[in-house]
Amino acid sequence: MGNIAAFLLALAIVALVIEMLRRKKLREKYAVLWLVVGVATLVLAAFPRLLNIVAEFVGVQIPSNLLFAMSILMLLGVCLHLSWEISVVEDETRTLAEEVAILRTQLESLEQHRHLAAPGTARPDPLPNPRPAPQPSPRPNSRPAPVPETAAPAPAGTHITDRPAESSDS
Amino acid sequence: MEALPSPRVLVIMPAWNEGAVVGSTVREVLHENARYDVLVVNDGSTDSTADEAAAAGATVLNLPFNLGVGGAMRAGFKYAQRLGYAQVIQVDSDGQHDPRNIDEVLAGLEHADISIGARFADRGEYKVTGPRKWAMQLLAKVISGLAKTRLTDVTSGFRAANERAVAQYLDHYPAEYLGDTIDSLVVAIRSGCTVTQVPVEMRARQGGKPSHNPVKAAIYLGRSVFALLFALTRKPTRLATRAAEPAGA
Numbered sequence: 001m002g003n004i005a006a007f008l009l010a011l012a013i014v015a016l017v018i019e020m021l022r023r024k025k026l027r028e029k030y031a032v033l034w035l036v037v038g039v040a041t042l043v044l045a046a047f048p049r050l051l052n053i054v055a056e057f058v059g060v061q062i063p064s065n066l067l068f069a070m071s072i073l074m075l076l077g078v079c080l081h082l083s084w085e086i087s088v089v090e091d092e093t094r095t096l097a098e099e100v101a102i103l104r105t106q107l108e109s110l111e112q113h114r115h116l117a118a119p120g121t122a123r124p125d126p127l128p129n130p131r132p133a134p135q136p137s138p139r140p141n142s143r144p145a146p147v148p149e150t151a152a153p154a155p156a157g158t159h160i161t162d163r164p165a166e167s168s169d170s
Numbered sequence: 171m172e173a174l175p176s177p178r179v180l181v182i183m184p185a186w187n188e189g190a191v192v193g194s195t196v197r198e199v200l201h202e203n204a205r206y207d208v209l210v211v212n213d214g215s216t217d218s219t220a221d222e223a224a225a226a227g228a229t230v231l232n233l234p235f236n237l238g239v240g241g242a243m244r245a246g247f248k249y250a251q252r253l254g255y256a257q258v259i260q261v262d263s264d265g266q267h268d269p270r271n272i273d274e275v276l277a278g279l280e281h282a283d284i285s286i287g288a289r290f291a292d293r294g295e296y297k298v299t300g301p302r303k304w305a306m307q308l309l310a311k312v313i314s315g316l317a318k319t320r321l322t323d324v325t326s327g328f329r330a331a332n333e334r335a336v337a338q339y340l341d342h343y344p345a346e347y348l349g350d351t352i353d354s355l356v357v358a359i360r361s362g363c364t365v366t367q368v369p370v371e372m373r374a375r376q377g378g379k380p381s382h383n384p385v386k387a388a389i390y391l392g393r394s395v396f397a398l399l400f401a402l403t404r405k406p407t408r409l410a411t412r413a414a415e416p417a418g419a
Contacts, residue, residue, distance in 0.1 A: 097245070099248075101211075101233045101245055102249050105230065105231050105249070
């Protein structure tokens with residue numbers, strides 16, 4: 001019987017989703033959708049007459065067409081959702097890449113300073129240009145602002161007062 | 171105001187496999203003015219870009235993989251903000267932008283948040299033709315209208331920004347194609363940043379050739395219009411209320 005096969009298939013899907021959830025291989029937000037699909041298939045397989053009733057109710061002549069239309073719509077939605085999710089993930093990856101690059105540069109210049117300015121008092125600059133490398137004594141929770149000239153012509157601090165706050169609190 | 175020591179300037183150079191030219195460009199910029207610090211953002215290069223740049227005296231920001239110019243610039247802006255630079259300027263690593271113009275472009279920041287080194291403003295010999303030209307003209311027109319000032323070259327990568335503009339860029343600086351020029355500029359303007367332009371000359375690229383393929387140019391036109399339309403519908407950033415203008419120094 002086709003119905004029994006459909007029922008078993010739906011059951012397998014639901015079981016698989018629940019098992020993946022249990023093993024934490026699937027995040028809940030994605031699982032919900034598949035659970036809904038699985039349960040709907042279960043119900044339809046158990047009561048095939050239901051499809052005809054619904055098709056008649058919404059005015060679709062051939063019940064299977066209703067099924068196809070719904071499936072296509074759902075898959076479209078899933079694809080769109082995944083595209084959105086991957087965009088978010090890509091953006092997060094990009095931010096991490098920037099962060100890692102900055103940290104690495106700061107770390108390297110810190111090490112360079114430690115090597116060169118070991119016992120002396122004056123801080124020798126390793127490069128011809130006096131660049132604002134992070135100070136040898138790192139204060140982890142303070143915003144590094146090693147620009148020598150703090151008295152900028154413009155009231156510089158006022159521009160970005162909201163941003164350092166968030167980085168120093170974390 | 172003139173008496174104060176001039177603040178340091180961060181020159182950001184996004185570089186992707188520019189090992190052949192990046193060294194000489196960095197040296198040229200550093201030689202130009204002692205207050206410039208050069209930050210080469212090595213955008214996942216597979217050649218000697220990072221070594222060449224470091225040897226020439228630049229600070230190198232090594233991105234773990236290629237992010238595109240937009241991503242590289244955003245990393246550079248983030249670095250600039252962390253270290254508290256008051257002014258940043260983007261310069262191409264291929265030597266296309268003349269380091270002697272950097273000071274001129276930076277001077278534009280005295281009365282605006284963003285200063286663009288423009289290639290067509292009746293100076294130099296930079297010319298383009300066909301769809302690429304139309305695209306650039308259209309973009310220039312639309313963005314000029316937005317910025318309420320005459321801009322002739324909005325896709326120029328020779329741009330300076332002050333702290334306020336950097337803060338805005340960090341909020342919105344897409345890695346998308348053209349996002350680093352058009353999109354970021356439009357959103358910056360709509361967020362309340364002021365823009366000005368400074369005419370500069372372009373030099374011939376030291377490596378590589380600009381493309382003159384008409385198909386590519388047409389694609390460029392389409393994508394730029396697309397980018398512009400999207401930028402126009404984006405939500406502007408809420409910036410901190412404008413601190414007093416650097417009163418005419």
